[in-house]
Amino acid sequence: MIELLDPAEMAEADRLTIAAGTPGIVLMEAAGRAVADVAARSPLGTRIAIACGPGNNGGDGFVAGRILMARGYRLQLGLLGSIAALKGDAALAAAEWRGETLPLADLDFGGADLIIDALFGAGLDRPIEGPAAAAIAAINASKARVVAVDLPSGIHGGTGQVLGVAVRADDSVTFFRPKPGHVLMPGRAHAGRLTVADIGIRPQVLDAIQPRTALNRPELWLPHLPTPKVDGHKYDRGHALVVSGGMTQTGAARLVARAALRIGAGLVTMASPPDALAVHAAHLTSIMLKRMEGAAGLSELLADKRLNVVAIGPGLGPVDVSLPLVEAALASDASIVLDADGISAFREDPDRLFAALRKRSAPVVLTPHDGEFARLFPDLASLPGKLDRARQAAARSGAIVLLKGADTTVAEPAGRAAIADNAPPFLATAGSGDTLAGMITGLLAEGMPAFEAAAAAVWLHGDAGVVLGRGLIADDLADALPRVFARLFV
């Protein structure tokens, strides 16, 4: 598992390491050397400008400068503030620097081939203004390769938000573990290629820190991915029910159903309003079809306890149709994936949903995009950073909240969260979210724990986008799953 550490957790990792006997300057030396190594992928002769800030991020810049100068690079170093004002490890690092220290404003960014951004890292705590903002504008205007120390200056390590202005880096070199700000947008776009350097912090410090956020990678959920039993039966793999909208909007439910079956559900049944039965009958093959007369009809179907998960929301229709159906689903014992119109049904009264959720024991996964999220959690929608939004929404609702986008974040009520960075932008296409809902549904049907099922579906959906590439449409995503699994298990 790759943990993501926010600034407070990273400071604690540093503190525990120093308390256990490794001096801070030793960590800073290792950090500066790692930055120098990444910078030194550019050949000798490269003209380097190093912009140092007033804290330890700047200290790393002084160390990198000393090492690169010893390796024969031509370089200029500029400092925001005065050397006399530096403290602690940064002051020690600056004392070892033998070159000239220019005022930041005198650095010639335009004449540099490579810029090392050591202005601010984890200690950034307010919007950047004045000379630092001017330096960042000049860095972004230059044609130089930019290597950021820890984080691109201006990006908040915990939220990925831009505080004022932010450097656009080609490379970022961070230490020990990546930070949420490297994967959450727009931070990820600013960070460029990420290098995570070992600076001598022992992984055992994580036992004390107990980080709650991870990068969404297979190692997070693969141990929980169900494997069909050799002597298994289709009913061992679960039976999902997908609730369809009316005649003119049946496609979304079929995308859900196909993805649920492809990813591993043993059986999938489409619950269809009477007017849409003929449309579905013309399209469905391996997916079964049942007639559903309104909310009472759905409750009757769900009396069959073998139906262990319900997907409801995509193409479901306006609130007068959708709300009674969702309430019938919520009253059942099945796990639920609630998406799209099923979420919007509660826009007038989100507490009604939360109250129903509190009465359930089987899990519910909410899969909003930003617009749907704002309908259920209007006060949380403006929080900086998707991680906090998803985490607070999960705590409030008691559901697993999967907040979609380029940096889809899954959070559970107890606070555990996973952020994905593998989804290509081709996934922003009609019906792609319906397919994701279906993938979660299928994994829940197979009995995967809900947080892991949601995280796995997000990653597999993203990888299906990678496998298909440009030209993909939502109809292709489920059918790409065999190739995605083949890649996963090589």
Ligand SMILES: NC(=O)C1=CN([C@@H]2O[C@H](COP(=O)(O)OP(=O)(O)OC[C@H]3O[C@@H](n4cnc5c(N)ncnc54)[C@H](O)[C@@H]3O)[C@@H](O)[C@H]2O)[C@@H](O)CC1
């Ligand atoms: N021993 C350690 O703690 C280690 C720290 N390391 C480096 O230290 C960095 C964190 O150092 P710090 O905690 O000193 O923090 P930073 O160096 O990121 O920034 C803190 C300084 O910037 C000022 N500042 C913050 N926001 C500002 C703004 N908007 N405008 C102007 N000034 C602003 C603060 O007042 C403070 O002086 C990490 O990002 C990493 O690069 C590494 O050297 C590894 C070891």
Ligand SMILES: Nc1ncnc2c1ncn2[C@@H]1O[C@H](COP(=O)(O)OP(=O)(O)O)[C@@H](O)[C@H]1O
């Ligand atoms: N820029 C992007 N990069 C990667 N994935 C994206 C991007 N924008 C959207 N997605 C993904 O595409 C899907 C869109 O879902 P959604 O907004 O519900 O659309 P629809 O309702 O048409 O299915 C989600 O899985 C989302 O995470």
Ligand SMILES: [K+]
């Ligand atoms: K930086």
